[in-house]
Amino acid sequence: MKLSKLARISLMTSALAVTSGISPQLLAQNSGIDDVAKAGQQINQSASKSQAKIDKISDQIQSKLQQFKTVNKEIDGLNVYNGQMQTQINNQMEELEQIAVSMEQVSVIERQVSPLMARMIDTLAMFVELDVPFLEEERSKRIDGLKTLLERADIAVSEKFRRVLEAYQVEVDYGRTIEAYTGLIEVNGQERDVDFLRIGRVTLVYQTRDGNTMGIWNQKARSWQELPSSYRTDINKALRIARKQLAPDLIVVPLNEAE
Numbered sequence: 001m002k003l004s005k006l007a008r009i010s011l012m013t014s015a016l017a018v019t020s021g022i023s024p025q026l027l028a029q030n031s032g033i034d035d036v037a038k039a040g041q042q043i044n045q046s047a048s049k050s051q052a053k054i055d056k057i058s059d060q061i062q063s064k065l066q067q068f069k070t071v072n073k074e075i076d077g078l079n080v081y082n083g084q085m086q087t088q089i090n091n092q093m094e095e096l097e098q099i100a101v102s103m104e105q106v107s108v109i110e111r112q113v114s115p116l117m118a119r120m121i122d123t124l125a126m127f128v129e130l131d132v133p134f135l136e137e138e139r140s141k142r143i144d145g146l147k148t149l150l151e152r153a154d155i156a157v158s159e160k161f162r163r164v165l166e167a168y169q170v171e172v173d174y175g176r177t178i179e180a181y182t183g184l185i186e187v188n189g190q191e192r193d194v195d196f197l198r199i200g201r202v203t204l205v206y207q208t209r210d211g212n213t214m215g216i217w218n219q220k221a222r223s224w225q226e227l228p229s230s231y232r233t234d235i236n237k238a239l240r241i242a243r244k245q246l247a248p249d250l251i252v253v254p255l256n257e258a259e
Contacts (some may be wrong), residue, residue, distance in 0.1 A: 110157050114150070117164050121146045124167060132217055134174075134198045135181065142167055175201050180242035185224070187213055197239050203253050207235055216254050227254060 125143045128136075146167055149160055179198045184191050185206055192213075194206040204217040205227065214227040214235060227235075234253055240246040 113157055113161060117150055117161060120164050120168070121150065124164075124171065127171070132198075132201050132204045132219055134179075134196065134204050139171075142170070174198075178238070178242045180239045187215070195239055197235060197242060197253075199238070199253060202255050205231075205235060205253065207232075207239070211236070 121143060124146075128139045128143065146164060149155060149163055177198075177200065181196050181198075183194060183196055183206075185194050186192070187194070187208065192208050194208050197203070197205045197207070205214060206224070207214045211232060214229070214231060215224040216227055217223075218225050231252075231254065234251050237246065237249070238251045238253055241248055241251065
């Protein structure tokens with residue numbers, strides 16, 4: 001038969017009391033206090049270990065919570081960024097669709113632009129032929145160059161169109177500029193070296209190098225008409241202004257007869 005722990009302690013206390021001559025009641029009381037003290041120490045140690053575990057777990061929880069908050073902020077930022085990127089992607093997709101449509105129409109536009117440029121060049125050639133006859137060689141070469149350019153396959157259509165528009169711009173600029181240049185003209189049955197003066201498209205006159213003969217182009221009659229010597233001073237002044245040898249000033253020159 002086994003004895004309980006409390007019974008064994010009582011027997012040991014009684015035996016100790018008999019051998020030592022101390023009363024069993026006193027020994028039992030001292031033994032109980034020691035047991036209680038030891039039990040208290042054990043409880044305190046256990047409680048200390050538990051508290052340490054609790055503190056460690058609490059620190060871990062706080063660390064995880066901080067990580068959780070940080071990750072949530074990153075997620076919020078990524079959501080905003082993803083929204084912006086999605087908007088950009090949608091816009092790019094729309095642009096790609098527009099580009100695809102434009103690419104489908106390029107061939108159609110190119111087929112329409114080439115005949116348009118040919119008509120523009122022919123119109124420009126006709127205009128130069130009917131216009132006041134200044135810089136005839138230069139303007140004719142420009143038109144011939146455009147016709148040759150139109151036949152070349154190694155030049156883009158856009159460049160061809162730019163060159164055609166550039167030629168039109170040059171012709172437009174002639175109408176608002178003053179210019180002096182030299183050339184040859186037949187005067188009284190002889191080819192003479194003369195100075196030409198062009199003022200826009202309203203006046204085209206010539207003067208021989210010796211200054212003795214002057215003439216003006218009559219657009220209506222499409223022929224040269226001789227000018228009186230009274231215009232010599234003004235024409236010489238206009239020639240010097242056109243060559244930037246004099247500052248711009250008021251000049252008196254004859255005008256073509258308007259139709």
